[in-house]
Amino acid sequence: MIPEVLDPASRSRIDLGGLEQSLGFLLRVSQLKVFHHFFEKLGHIGLKPGEYSVLWVIARNPGIRQGLLAQNLAIKNAHMTKLIRSFEVYGFVERRIPDEDRRAVELSLTEQGEAFVARHKPDFFGYIQTLDSPLDESETRELVRLLAKFSGISRESVQ
Amino acid sequence: MIPEVLDPASRSRIDLGGLEQSLGFLLRVSQLKVFHHFFEKLGHIGLKPGEYSVLWVIARNPGIRQGLLAQNLAIKNAHMTKLIRSFEVYGFVERRIPDEDRRAVELSLTEQGEAFVARHKPDFFGYIQTLDSPLDESETRELVRLLAKFSGISRESVQ
DNA sequence: TGATAATTGTTTCCTTGTAAACATTTTATG
């Protein structure tokens, strides 16, 4: 049986009573669909999308403060501490306590981390292309635009 | 400070390197935004959106099989078992083992459960209206339509 | 019919992520 987040056959017989148009529900189900596809395609790599994105952003912003990283990826500090620790143990990330502010932590990738990020860039940024989506290309673009605007990632609305 | 999922001020200074257009990331951040607003508005009620939706669907489909419910809401059986148990203890849901198939569980609401669902319907279906969204009404409708199509909830694509 | 397979839900164990309290350092204030 093809693994589906929601099986249309069984779904058709019950009454969701409007849940089908609830933004929260739709976001959750859509995210499950994307995750499901991700793990199917890239599960073997051993890093989840959020974890890769942490490495990715450190790569693009060497020396970034741990808190700023957490804020921008909407990851809680407590969780980020654990992620960074495990990346450090694994040899992908280095932590540096700057002298100007010894509360802070500045992050950068090791060579190994850089190599990993570079090698898997096509995987993590391309897997979505292989998802068999009911949306055509312009619809997908519009979905991305609307989500970016809704979430506040794009500044489209602020003029 | 106004609690925001992503603070635009801090965000503007770092380079996300294309993550801003990643469907998975945008779905996650958007969902966080909706959840955040939900808890702000309705946290006091004590039920989360997913939990209410379970009650809601049972109300609309009395006697529904637990597994079918789980399937339709994209909740794993193991988790559904726990949810239903706690609703049962709380006096909102009744379980019935049908004679025709004694492996199955048929669910229905108690009077108390019905009353709860009815009383809070405006809350759970209306809270999204009070979210201060950058999207106008037609954009929101389009977002909902695209998500429904993408997730497979709507059968628009299957004609 | 009797053995095997599939279905349905539950239990157990584990991972992910969060909240709250904490430790340390820096900034503000009297």
Place this chain on the structure above:
DNA sequence: CATAAAATGTTTACAAGGAAACAATTATCA
């Protein structure tokens, strides 16, 4: 300056959710 307040991460203790093994029942089929 000395104390109070804020900022930055970390720790701890917990809750949500999932995977895998399991138990019970029903369906299949030789």
